[in-house]
Amino acid sequence: MKEQYTYTDAFEELQSIVAEIEQGAISVDELAEKVKRASQLIQVCKVKLNATEEEVNQVLAGLTATETAEPDSEAEEEA
Structure with a gap:
């Protein structure tokens, strides 16, 4: 097996195997x-999807933290 697969490479090969099985193109x-x-x-x-999910969640958490911090700094400037 190739050491570094992209998600797309792995998924395409998986689809190919499934198609071969469904068509009966594979011998016993x-x-x-x-x-x-x-x-x-x-x-x-699965590993690639989990890693991507974690990365997206971190980005979203960073955005949420930034959005939460901005109104506070605006309120301090007005005071």
């Missing part, structure tokens, strides 16, 4: 290996 001999690979790709996608 290959099935276990394809399912194992799909499992690895799902894990890559």
Whole structure:
């Protein structure tokens, strides 16, 4: 397995495997290996999604903190 996958790369390969399975294009001999690979790709996608979610939450928290701090500083200037 490639060490560094983008989410898109992993998801596209996963879609390809699913399509092959759905179409019956995979022999019984290959099935276990394809399912194992799909499992690895799902894990890559989950890790990337979780990391992205954490990053977005941090950005949003920073925005919320900035918005909360601004009205206070405006109130102090008016006083």
